[in-house]
Amino acid sequence: MIDGTAVLETVNLGKRYRRKWGLQDCTLTIPKGRVAALVGPNGAGKSTLLRMAAGLDQPSVGNLRVLGESPTSGSGDLKERVGYLDQERPLYKSFRVAEMLRFGAKNNPNWNMAVAQEHLAQLDIPLRSRIGNLSGGQQAQVALTLCLAKEPELLLLDEPAAALDPVARDELLRILMRQVADCDSSVLLSTHSLGDVVAICDYVVVLAHSRVVLSNDTEYVLESHRILSAVHDGDLLPPPGVSVINSQSSTRGQSLLVRVELPIDETQWRVERPTLEEIVLAYLREGSPGAKDRHSHDDEGLGE
C-alpha cells in the first residue's frame, strides 16, 4: 500500500559501495508538509539517502518512493516536483545572477521568476553581480533561490547552511521557511546544527552507523523522553514503562535518559525534560543497531 500523504517512504532501503554499506536497513516515512531534519555523524548515510531520493543514486536493496513514485524508474516529471541541492552548488561562476535566473527559467517549466527576484531583493543580492564575486554565503543563497524558484513539492537539501556565518545562515533558513509557508513545500534537510533542527524542523530522523535509530515528530520526541535522576548507591533499576536510551552514573546518583511509555513514579525519581539536543545525542551515543525506534514505522510500510 502506498500512503498518499507521505513525501518519502523507504522500506529496508540499502546502498552498498563496493564492500561498505552507505545506508542499511532504512525504513522510514516522512509525512507531507513536514520540515524534516536528517541528523547523524559524517558517514552515517545522510547524503546517500538524499542522493537516492533525488534519483542520483540507485538503491542496492529495498524500496524507495518519493512523492509516490520511484525516483529512478518513475515518470520524468518527478525531477520537476523535487528540488535537490548539495554543497557543490550548481552555479556558473562567470555568470551574472540575472543570467543564472534566465538559465533556470529556460530549464524549468514551473519557474517562478517573481519569487526568485523577491528572495534576491530581500537578501540584497544585486542581479548584475557575477556569481564568482559573491561571498560563500551569498552563493549559497543564490543556489537555494534557484532551487526554490522551481516551486518543488519536496526539497532535498544536503547541509544547506553548512559553512555559513550566523547571519547568512539565519537568512537562508528564513527564506526556506517563507517558501514552506507560501507553497506548502515539504523539506528533508541534513544538518549538523541541532539548534537549527529545533528552530525549523518538526520531524527528525537520526541516522547512526548507517541505520535509522529515531524517526518521529519533534514534538512527540520531546514529549516522550525524560531525564530521570535519583540519589542511589550502585545501580538502580529503571521504573517500569520506560526504555533507557542512555545512562550516566555519578558517585551517589544515577541519571537516565529514557523514552516514556507509562507515567513515572515521581516519588522515587526526579523527572526533567531533556532538550532535543540531549535526546538526539543520547541516540547517537547509544547508536546501536538494536535501537527500538528503528522499526517504528514498519506498519506504514510500502508493501509489495
Added chain:
Amino acid sequence: MTEKPPSITFRLDPRSGVAPYRQLVDQVRNAMVSGLLREGDQLPSLRDVVTQITINPNTVHRAYRELEHLGIAEGRAGLGTFITSYSSRPFDATERESLERKLRDTITEARHFGISEEQILELITLAFRQDGDVRT
C-alpha cells in the same frame, strides 16, 4: 506606506526542552499578563512571524490552534487570529491579595523546612509544568 509593528514579537529558545509551539503559547500568555497583549489584538499572521524570526510555519500554526483550543485566541475567517475577551480578564485586587497570601504562607512553610529560595522556585516551575501537562 508605513507598516504597523506586530502586536507581539516571538522568540525561540532552541536549548529549551519545551516544544517550540508551547514556547509561543507561553509567550502569548505572558504578554497578556504583562499587558503587552490585550483583548481584540490581532496576532501576527503566519507569514509575518516567519518573516520576523526563523521558525517553521507549522509551529506557528500549531501554537495558534493551541491558543484557540485554550480559549485565549480565536480565528476569524479571512481576517486572522485575535486575542479573545475571555482570556484578558483583568485580575482584581481581592484575587491578587488572596493569591499573594497563599504564596507567602507557602514560602513561610518552606523556609521553616529549611528549603532554599531556588528550591521553592523550582517547585513552582514544576507545578506549572505539571499543570500545563494536564491541560494540553
